[in-house]
Amino acid sequence: MRETLAKWVSDADALHHVERFGFSQPPLQLSYLRSRGDDYYISLVAELFDRLHEPYNDSVDWSRLGNAITQAGGVGVDQAPAYRGILEPEAAVLGAAAFYFGGYSASAYLTLQAADPDALGEIQRACYELLSRPSTIKSARVRALVGAVRRGNLDTIRAQSEQAAEMESSALQLDPDEWVGWRLFRRILSRFEETNVRAVLPDGESEFWNPLVRSLLNRDPPAWDFFPSQIDAIRSGLLESATSFSIQMPTGAGKTALSETLLFYHLNQHPEDVAILLVPYRSLAAELRGSLVKRLGRMGLPARCAYGGTVPTGDEVRDLDDTRAVVATPEALSGLLSAEPDFFARVSLVICDEGHLLDGEARGVGLELLLARMRAREIGPPKFVFVSAIVPNIEEINTWLGGTDETVVRSEYRPALAEFAVLRVAGKNAGTTVALQLHPHHTASTFSIERFLSRDDFRYRNASTGRLNTYSFNTVKTQAIAAARKALSMGAVAVFAANKRGNQGAVGLADELLAQLENPLPMPTPMQFVEDAAKLQAAVEYFTLEYGASWVGTRALAAGAVLHHGDIPQESRELVEALVRKEDVRLAICTSTLAEGVNLPIRTLVLYSVQRRGPDGAAENLLARDIKNLVGRAGRAGATTKGLVICANSGQWPLVAPVAQQQPGERVSGALLELMDLLQTGLSQQSLTPTNDILEGETALHTLIDGIDATLIDLAAEELGEDELVRIAGELSSQTFAARQAGPATTALMKQVFELRAQRVAAIKGSGRLGWIRETGTRARMLESVEAKLLPMRERWDDVETATDPELAEALLTWAWDLPEVAEAVKEAYRDAPPSRSDFTRVLEAWIDGQPLVELARRAGIDIDTMLGVHARVISYVLQVAVEQGIGLLKKLLEASDRELAQAVADFPEHLRFGVPTPTAKVLAAGGVRHRRAAVALGRSPELVTLVDRASVFSAARHLLDDRERWLPAMGRLVLENTLEDLRDPSVFDDEG
Structure with a gap:
């Protein structure tokens, strides 16, 4: 962009902000823009057409031009444009075209949403519709183009492009306005010819892609073409290659659609396999449950989410044989892989989203060890696709995961x-x-x-x-x-x-x-x-x-x-x-919970x-x-x-x-390396030699040892002796990303820690209890505590009739209260003023009874903000994990001595997880009713309380809600409306919570 015009654009942008911030009088140095609006607009349009001959080298310049034209034309603002002689729909099309030429198709779409296409001529209308992707297409040319994409007939698009070139040439001899329209249309069509979804996909005209293309074209707004970042990844071989890839793709650059395309291709190419999409936050998994998961299902690829605790629920393991894709948090996936080794063996693709969270303290340690665990799989590692917007040293991570120099894709493209x-x-x-x-x-x-x-x-x-x-x-x-x-x-x-x-x-x-x-x-x-x-x-x-x-x-x-x-x-x-x-x-x-991920x-x-x-x-x-x-x-x-x-x-x-200034930022080294360095320092300062008791007694190290244990348990075949398992553990330590970066002392310590955990796993194996850990997906370090402390809490565990029995909650809490991780979580959540166990028991009972958090805070005598922390840190995470782990192992201990565990005890973790008092409420909460208040109210109703079958519960609940006046006082309008929607959604029967 010429320096003079660039200054003009900068001043106009400043004026735009001044006006939008409510200042009626512009600064003196910007007032010239008011009297030269026509000149400014004409200069911008001239720049657009000049750049059709000599395109910008930097796509950002196209975005600046698009924004400048839309601002000058008053597009999408309440007041009329300040400049005379400008037709807003025409300005919208020209601004949208500038965006589109730079690869900003989403901005082009948005720009045209406020424009009235009825004021446009025929060829301008075609430009408008090709950029705005309306649900009803009036232009025969655009209908033919979209139909060609739907059917996979790229020859039709090529033929239209050739015809447009001829029309542009002839229009130049007849009518300048007509030529402008055809010139613009031909250039838009030329880009569409290169970027439409069929043109980018390998062998894109094949019927193989029909379900995906239909899905892309039928959504709102439809996706007719790919972003530049997605094109770079696909054309680099991401879909076809069996080699691991790493992709640096800025926020909003189309990671979800790219993942959907990869999942579709991979799962159809490998019809017996499973693919995993790892996401760091439950909120992101919940968002994808309503979009990506449903779309995959409609394309014939059954998918589900797993983002509960570390021990998978019945819903999360239900029908896994028929599941093709799983969206999961690392914690949930780790438990799922342990509990279902056959499922683990079918995993051939793992997409790791927001991969920079390798540096994310406990979450990062767990993620690195999970990836190392999958790398060490006996049948070989799956294909990894590591994705992050902000990892400057992504090549190092890609090499660690088995990629090559050719399988790193970097994109600086941002749609906005x-x-x-x-x-x-x-x-x-x-x-x-x-x-x-x-x-x-x-x-x-x-x-x-x-x-x-x-x-x-x-x-x-x-x-x-x-x-x-x-x-x-x-x-x-x-x-x-x-x-x-x-x-x-x-x-x-x-x-x-x-x-x-x-x-x-x-x-x-x-x-x-x-x-x-x-x-x-x-x-x-x-x-x-x-x-x-x-x-x-x-x-x-x-x-x-x-x-x-x-x-x-x-x-x-x-x-x-x-x-x-x-x-x-x-x-x-x-x-x-x-x-x-x-x-x-x-x-x-x-905080970052809203600003990241969602x-x-x-x-x-x-x-x-x-x-x-x-x-x-x-x-x-x-x-x-x-x-x-x-x-x-x-x-x-x-x-x-x-x-x-x-x-x-x-x-x-x-x-x-x-x-x-777009500087690269700090490299990612991984939280595991930082943790090992801290452990090294702590042991040296106290002149200690690491032991399993030291490792298990320090809560900060639990994520480390749990991840190591889970991997070793996978590898501990029956014929392996302790010495061989220790040797494998030492080799496994060298497979972590931390080992690629650590100094000799830290590397030696990490090897020692892995070998110590191998000895612990070998001892469990020698006692014949390793299968218990595998089958339940629980943590090896919990076994001793469950056997020595939880098991003796009751003389009998088969006589509990209801999961909400106060004596059961008392026994489980008495055991869990002394666990280091629970004690630490309670202290942190209550801000160093922890309650007595009996006081906390009353809070826990109120939670399971379905009481709202405001009532829990009242009973505890604390403010609601503190109670929110108690719920998030203790009740729904640390205590939840401890209880589900403990009960999983308790069942195995009882079976070993020909004793039984009451079903009510086995059900307790889900009552704790969802905070519900009845089995029916548990079925509703686990089955997809999003609001606890609704599950509790319906679960207590006499008409439902005796039902336990999922289909019967949901069918009866739908009929009960026909009487809206009955439920409005208990639920409130919003919960009632959302619950009606939940119960109408057929996915509640085949999708987990």
Whole structure:
């Protein structure tokens, strides 16, 4: 782009922000744009047609041009364009074409959603429809093109392209306007000829691809072509090659659709095999359950999700012989592979999404050992596809997983680009102002919106005194929330905090928002952008029932904003994610649980803090690669054509600037290596030699030893003696990614730790109990505790009639209470003021009785935020895992002495997992009813309480809900509507929870 035009575009973009932020009077240096609008627009269009001859080398320039044309044409804004003589539909088509030529097909689609195609001529209409992918296609040319893609007839597309070239040539002699239309159409068609899904897929015209192509074309919006990042991966041989691949693909660049394509190809090429998609978070697995999993099923590839505990539930292992694809978290998959060795043997493809989480503390250790376990499989490793947006040393990981130099695919393509800004404070006291500096990392295009925030934004008239007051705005927190409010007019806004609770966490930000809204400050409010007040009120009612009207999350939602962090239960997080995804609510206050992993249409991301506060109050900077992953959420394909990232704290801009400048960030070495280095240091300082007792007594090492044990148990064949198993363990330690990087001392220690665990596994094997571990998927280190402490807790284990028997809960909790991991989790969750066991027992009983968390908090005498942490850390994770492990081994111990375990005891872990009091409620919760409140209410009904068969329970529940008035008081409107939807969904019968 010419320097003069680039400056013009930069100034126009600054003016656009000034106007969208509500400033009616533009800065003096930008006022020239108002009188030269026609010249500006004509220059942009001329640039577009010039570049049809000499395309940009950098696709980002196409995106800048597309945004410039749409802004100049007033496309998609409420007011008419400021420039005379511009036809908005024409500007929309030209802007969309610029996006499309750069590979930004999602931005092209979005640009045209607000345009009226009826004002366009015939050939312009064809351009419009080829870019906008409407559900009803009026252009015969475009209908023929899409039909050719559907049928796999690429000759039709080639013939149309040749005809378009002829029409362009003849139109030049007849009518300039006609030539413009044909010129544009031919170039759009030329790109479509190269990027449509059939053209990119290997042997794309084959009938083999018909189910996938139908799936892509029939979704909303349809996918007619692939993104550049997807094209690079497919054309590199990702689909056909048996070799492992690693892909660096930015956030939003189409990883899910690429994974779906790979799964379809691989599973149809290997009809007896299974493929795994590993995802790091339950929230992402839940999202994929409603999209990818269902689409695979419709294509004849039965798929399911597993994201419960480490011991797979009955639903998760049901019909595994017929399952072709599993979306799972590493913890859930590890348990599944242990419990079902035949299933493990069928796995021939593993896609590891968000692979940078190898560095993710306990999660990273578990992931690395799981991958090493699959690498060490006796029949050979599966094909790995390692995917991450932010791993600069991805070649190292690819080599570790068995890939080659040719199987690394790097793409910098992002479907929607992010711009950066920083808040700059000037002045003091009443004269304080805050400027918004746009593009602070690009000297040539830097522009400051002065007085972006000033005293005028925070002055209000006190209703009781009638006097003008000024809301204090000298804190970063106040400025961050105010900046977010001003950005609401541009689309959805997320305000990120690195911590959950406290004055400087997400909770503190929500409190700040509510404090501002108590006064009539002259700034936009979140409620102004809520279009469906009844829908929001239904969500507020739900939050009130679950967490109480006084909880900050409930009050924020009532004000039109979402609070989202990792302690909020999964069902509630999914609910608020849906509100943001559909833009029913535009403002979200979140930690990384919302900003990472889940696909949301965030237009503006306000970084309140990129420093995490530890328990001691010390600040720890977020890594550049983690910040990069965060800012990748600003600007989502199909939702916005670009995003804006505002750094609220100018003192932290140096942490964000490297990301804005596209610097690579820190390498990934893996949490396992860090853990081994810490172990090395700790042992040296205390002059200790590692033993299994030391390893098992330190909770920080449990993920390490559990992962090692699971791998060795897989390898411990009957004929292997202890010496041979120890030798294999030593070799296995060298197969980890950590071993490729560690120094000699750390490598030797890791080998020693693996050999120690081999001795433990060999001892279990010698006692004849290794099969128990395999069959139950439990952890080897639990065996001694279960035998010595849990088993004697009751004289008999076959006389328990109901899973909710208080004596059963008391016995299990008494055993679990002394486990190091449970004791540590309780201490952390209660913030170093743990309750007595009897007090916690009452909380646990209330949970299993189906009481909401607000009631649990009341009974425990703690605030709801603390209870959320107790539920997330203790009840639904650490205690859940310990109990399901303990009962799995308890059953085997009883069977060994010809004793029985009551079915009610075996059912207890699922009652604990779902927090439900009856077997019927358990069936409903496990079967796909998303809301615990609904499962509890229906499970207690006299009509259902005696039913246990899944089909009977769901059929009867559907009939019961016909009487909506009966259930509305217990469930509330939102839960009732969602439960009706759950019970209508046929997938609840063939898909797990």
